Amino acid sequence: MEPGKIVASVPGSGVFDTADDNVLPVVSNVPPVFELNPLTPAINIVAPPSRAEQVMNALLKSHPKRIKDIANTDGDWAVELNGKWFFYAEGKILPQNLLPQAGSFNPQPFYNYPKEMPAWKRPDKQEAERLSRLTILRRGGGGQARSQFFYDELWGIHNRADAWEQVKTIRFLDKSILVHHAVLEELALIELQIKREARTNKLVRQWLDGIGSISAWNWRNIADTQSTSNHAYGIAVDIQPKNIRGLETYWLWTSQKREDWWNVPYSARYQPPVAVIKIFESYGFIWGGKWAFYDTMHFEYRPEILALNNIEMTGKY
Ligand SMILES: [Zn+2]
Numbered sequence: 001m002e003p004g005k006i007v008a009s010v011p012g013s014g015v016f017d018t019a020d021d022n023v024l025p026v027v028s029n030v031p032p033v034f035e036l037n038p039l040t041p042a043i044n045i046v047a048p049p050s051r052a053e054q055v056m057n058a059l060l061k062s063h064p065k066r067i068k069d070i071a072n073t074d075g076d077w078a079v080e081l082n083g084k085w086f087f088y089a090e091g092k093i094l095p096q097n098l099l100p101q102a103g104s105f106n107p108q109p110f111y112n113y114p115k116e117m118p119a120w121k122r123p124d125k126q127e128a129e130r131l132s133r134l135t136i137l138r139r140g141g142g143g144q145a146r147s148q149f150f151y152d153e154l155w156g157i158h159n160r161a162d163a164w165e166q167v168k169t170i171r172f173l174d175k176s177i178l179v180h181h182a183v184l185e186e187l188a189l190i191e192l193q194i195k196r197e198a199r200t201n202k203l204v205r206q207w208l209d210g211i212g213s214i215s216a217w218n219w220r221n222i223a224d225t226q227s228t229s230n231h232a233y234g235i236a237v238d239i240q241p242k243n244i245r246g247l248e249t250y251w252l253w254t255s256q257k258r259e260d261w262w263n264v265p266y267s268a269r270y271q272p273p274v275a276v277i278k279i280f281e282s283y284g285f286i287w288g289g290k291w292a293f294y295d296t297m298h299f300e301y302r303p304e305i306l307a308l309n310n311i312e313m314t315g316k317y
Contacts, residue, residue: 052077052088054308055110062284062303066154079150086150093150105147106227113290113309120266131262131292135255138224138293145226155180155233160219167217167234173208178217180234183301186283187237189315193279203273212242223252236300237285244270251293262292270296281306282315 049057056070056077069080077088086093091107123131157163157180167178172187173194179187198205217234221227230236240249247270248254254261269289271277277287280299284306288298306313 050077051091051110055091055304056088058110058304058307062307063154081150081153084153086153089147092147094147095149098147098149104144106144108146108148108151110308111291111305113286113305113311115309115311117266117290122265123262128260128262132259134293135261138252146228148228151228151233155182155235157233163217163219163232163234172214172216172237173211173239175211175214177214177237178234179237180217180301183235185317186285186301186315189317190279190283190285193282193315194276197275197279201273201275204275207241207273207276210241210243212240214239230300230302235302236298238297239272239299240297241270248294249296250298251295269294272296279315281311282313284313284315 053072056079059079060067060070067079067081071078071080071085073085073087078085079088079093080086084095086095087099089099089102091110092102092105093108094102094105152158156166166180166182168181168184169176169178170184170187172179173191194204194208198208214237216231216237218229218231220229220232222229231238248261248264248268249270251261254264258264271289272287277289280287284301284303285299286302286305288295288300303313
């Protein structure tokens with residue numbers, strides 16, 4: 001790059017998408033937008049990576065056994081998986097032959113995920129209106145389906161029969177569950193760490209003793225939508241307590257009782273101990289309780305989301 005040449009500081013480039021319905025109203029992870037002081041000569045200002053580049057790098061880093069390469073071709077970023085190239089296409093991650101039909105799909109949510117839960121704050125009027133609009137959209141079938149070609153290929157599951165070949169039954173926290181074979185090691189280590197933690201952490205001990213049921217693989221879409229749930233890939237786990245003590249767990253169930261489901265403070269939502277959430281995250285699982293559309297019993301294997309938000313996976317193998 002020529003010294004003194006400003007390559008780009010496009011407002012919004014490199015800033016997290018806001019269209020994703022799971023985005024929490026948190027801005028702490030947003031990289032700073034360049035502010036140029038007109039009095040200082042700008043020297044070697046490097047453009048922040050585009051969202052496409054950030055996502056592709058996160059995928060490459062998070063799935064090293066499956067993803068071998070990424071490249072910038074024809075002005076878009078692409079990722080190679082099983083010898084096929086998938087283009088970012090504004091978050092739709094599409095194979096080349098489907099690029100002309102990109103308009104028929106919704107993007108995959110590559111969202112803002114906070115390392116720590118922010119303090120509870122009642123959504124302001126604008127945020128409440130946004131959530132209300134999205135609720136109506138979800139209830140109406142969620143619009144068109146998310147583009148799932150990339151994730152189908154990543155997990156090797158295109159239909160129910162494929163899924164049966166990829167999932168295995170394991171014992172996890174003393175329950176039998178069906179999960180994708182690719183996350184067996186992570187779940188075994190998560191269990192080991194949780195049980196270790198429970199020896200000295202009373203909250204974790206009580207949480208373990210209070211587990212009612214655990215479910216994982218299930219051939220289904222996300223409730224009320226046409227999009228594949230990560231339960232269908234066997235990479236999501238729901239841990240339900242025996243006694244919910246009147247707490248809320250899932251926005252959709254809460255919304256059947258009260259329209260403003262988003263106004264339920266964190267203290268009135270069920271949540272596993274922070275130590276448990278951290279152990280899951282340290283092995284690449286995100287917790288659904290950090291979503292704006294909360295699902296507090298849900299964990300899913302999305303190491304790319306953690307990588308994208310600069311959260312280190314510190315779990316030891
Ligand atoms: Zn779930």
